[in-house]
Amino acid sequence: MAATHMFYCLNLLIWFFAALLIHYFFKTFLKSGTQLNGPPSPPALPIIGHLHLIGSVLPKSLQTLARKYGPLMEIRLGAATCCIASNASVAKEIFKYQDLNFSSRPEFGSSEHFIYRGSRFVTAQYGDYWRFMKKLCMTRLLAVHQLDKFMDIRDEEKVRLVESVTRCAREGKLCDLSGEFTTLTNNTICRMAMSTRCSGTDNDAEEIKGLVKTCLDLAGKLSLGDVLGPFKIFDFSGTGKKLVGALTKYDRLVEKILKEHKEKALEVSDMKTKDLMDILLEIYDDPTAEIRLSEKDIKSFLLDLFFAGTDTSSAAMQWAMAELINKPETFQRLRDEINKVVGPNRLVKESDVPNLPYLRAVIRETLRLHPSAPLIIRECGEDCDVNGSFVKAKTRVLVNVYAIMRDPDIWNVPDEFIPDRFLESSGEKIGEHQMEYKGQNFRYLPFGSGRRGCPGASLAMMMMHPAVGALVQCFDWKFKEGEKVDLRQGPGFAAEMLHPIKCYPIKYMDPFK
Numbered sequence: 001m002a003a004t005h006m007f008y009c010l011n012l013l014i015w016f017f018a019a020l021l022i023h024y025f026f027k028t029f030l031k032s033g034t035q036l037n038g039p040p041s042p043p044a045l046p047i048i049g050h051l052h053l054i055g056s057v058l059p060k061s062l063q064t065l066a067r068k069y070g071p072l073m074e075i076r077l078g079a080a081t082c083c084i085a086s087n088a089s090v091a092k093e094i095f096k097y098q099d100l101n102f103s104s105r106p107e108f109g110s111s112e113h114f115i116y117r118g119s120r121f122v123t124a125q126y127g128d129y130w131r132f133m134k135k136l137c138m139t140r141l142l143a144v145h146q147l148d149k150f151m152d153i154r155d156e157e158k159v160r161l162v163e164s165v166t167r168c169a170r171e172g173k174l175c176d177l178s179g180e181f182t183t184l185t186n187n188t189i190c191r192m193a194m195s196t197r198c199s200g201t202d203n204d205a206e207e208i209k210g211l212v213k214t215c216l217d218l219a220g221k222l223s224l225g226d227v228l229g230p231f232k233i234f235d236f237s238g239t240g241k242k243l244v245g246a247l248t249k250y251d252r253l254v255e256k257i258l259k260e261h262k263e264k265a266l267e268v269s270d271m272k273t274k275d276l277m278d279i280l281l282e283i284y285d286d287p288t289a290e291i292r293l294s295e296k297d298i299k300s301f302l303l304d305l306f307f308a309g310t311d312t313s314s315a316a317m318q319w320a321m322a323e324l325i326n327k328p329e330t331f332q333r334l335r336d337e338i339n340k341v342v343g344p345n346r347l348v349k350e351s352d353v354p355n356l357p358y359l360r361a362v363i364r365e366t367l368r369l370h371p372s373a374p375l376i377i378r379e380c381g382e383d384c385d386v387n388g389s390f391v392k393a394k395t396r397v398l399v400n401v402y403a404i405m406r407d408p409d410i411w412n413v414p415d416e417f418i419p420d421r422f423l424e425s426s427g428e429k430i431g432e433h434q435m436e437y438k439g440q441n442f443r444y445l446p447f448g449s450g451r452r453g454c455p456g457a458s459l460a461m462m463m464m465h466p467a468v469g470a471l472v473q474c475f476d477w478k479f480k481e482g483e484k485v486d487l488r489q490g491p492g493f494a495a496e497m498l499h500p501i502k503c504y505p506i507k508y509m510d511p512f513k
């Protein structure tokens with residue numbers, strides 16, 4: 001009996017080990033037969049990885065490395081590892097063929113210090129909350145029919161810009177275009193989002209502008225902390241604490257405006273007067289909504305709009321002016337077009353833009369050479385194959401649109417500012433539609449592409465065309481004698497100018513006489 005029992009146990013053990021061996025054999029066999037290698041990577045140094053290969057302009061350094069290591073490479077900056085995609089066909093694979101798998105963004109930089117962590121839209125993982133908010137953006141909040149209702153706001157802010165520059169011209173003062181454009185974009189978004197009228201003054205908009213700037217600066221510094229890996233939670237520099245302070249101030253201010261909106265909600269009956277906060281509060285109150293929004297979600301979403309929409313649009317307008325001031329012939333050609341279509345008695349306005357192809361080409365060319373978001377950050381959902389390399393789940397992927405939009409294989413004289421290339425008459429074929437900008441054409445991606453593409457692209461274009469057009473229409477611009485605007489790019493993730501542009505405006509046409 002005991003012998004039979006032992007025989008059965010032995011038999012079971014033998015089968016168990018045999019099964020283990022077979023499993024191991026197949027795993028190893030299949031692995032060596034089908035597993036792809038990761039993307040190529042430059043030789044790395046211990047601890048710092050590839051940090052020593054990175055210069056002051058990150059997208060440019062990555063572009064140089066990609067020339068040697070290919071359109072998909074792996075880079076390690078201290079503790080942060082990511083894959084960099086640098087040509088149109090890899091971008092198409094990520095944004096089109098594998099869009100769903102790359103539809104999340106990783107948490108990065110400042111996320112630990114974000115008081116709205118968990119309800120942020122821009123860095124949300126792909127899922128129910130993000131889908132709900134994106135649909136809301138595309139069908140209501142930032143849809144063209146809604147943006148049309150805010151046309152007067154944009155027009156008034158453009159007039160304020162021209163008035164402010166006119167004052168500089170009258171007093172012979174230097175004009176800080178960076179400050180002027182930031183005021184324009186901040187005021188426009190602030191009024192669309194939460195009508196400063198609610199508090200009866202414009203001070204809230206001013207305070208929000210200051211807080212958004214502080215938060216963006218601090219968040220930028222914290223992004224660099226990613227190279228420290230887990231050590232970044234110690235917040236050695238105290239930047240995280242400062243960020244929490246600034247965010248708390250923003251929270252209190254918007255809380256107050258939210259309360260005022262709730263009180264006024266009953267009085268507001270006309271759809272036209274509703275701002276984005278009113279619409280968000282309607283959804284907050286709707287018991288049948290797919291997702292019940294909280295107040296924290298509303299405050300966080302509006303902050304995302306400020307973060308994503310103000311500096312990006314302002315930087316692009318600065319670059320447009322800088323390029324135009326440095327190229328008097330291009331400047332004159334644009335002014336001639338505006339003079340012909342608009343005439344001498346009024347300011348260029350949004351409804352003129354369809355009749356101003358050269359103005360549209362100037363803005364598109366600006367975004368090609370100087371994309372405000374040169375590195376688009378995504379996260380890979382599941383293990384996958386990209387461009388013949390293995391990319392592991394949770395890998396951060398940066399699509400270097402700066403490199404793609406200056407790729408000499410697909411652009412003629414890629415580093416030159418040549419708006420003509422976007423005109424229908426151009427010999428350079430940009431894509432199926434010459435002026436398409438919303439991510440259908442993978443060689444031209446200033447606003448990203450796919451599910452996660454920028455929902456504010458139409459708004460950005462609506463703000464930028466008339467503002468740049470008006471400054472060309474009304475003023476000549478003088479820089480220091482014999483000097484040109486410094487077109488060097490600043491350090492960091494964003495594509496801001498190294499030195500914000502300051503010039504002397506000289507009145508050419510007075511729209512207010």
Ligand code: HEM
Pocket residue numbers: 121122123134189304305306308309310312313316371372373376377445446447448449450451452453454455456457459460
């Ligand atoms: C010149 C101006 C702008 C540029 C160049 C720009 C560019 C971008 C880019 C490249 C992305 C990432 C897209 C991707 O992952 O595929 C993005 C995302 C985003 N942008 Fe813009 N943007 C601009 C203006 C705006 C404006 C005016 C708003 C709204 C007020 C806005 C709101 C957003 C939001 C909310 C996201 C995140 C979308 C998501 O994660 O689903 N942007 N933008």
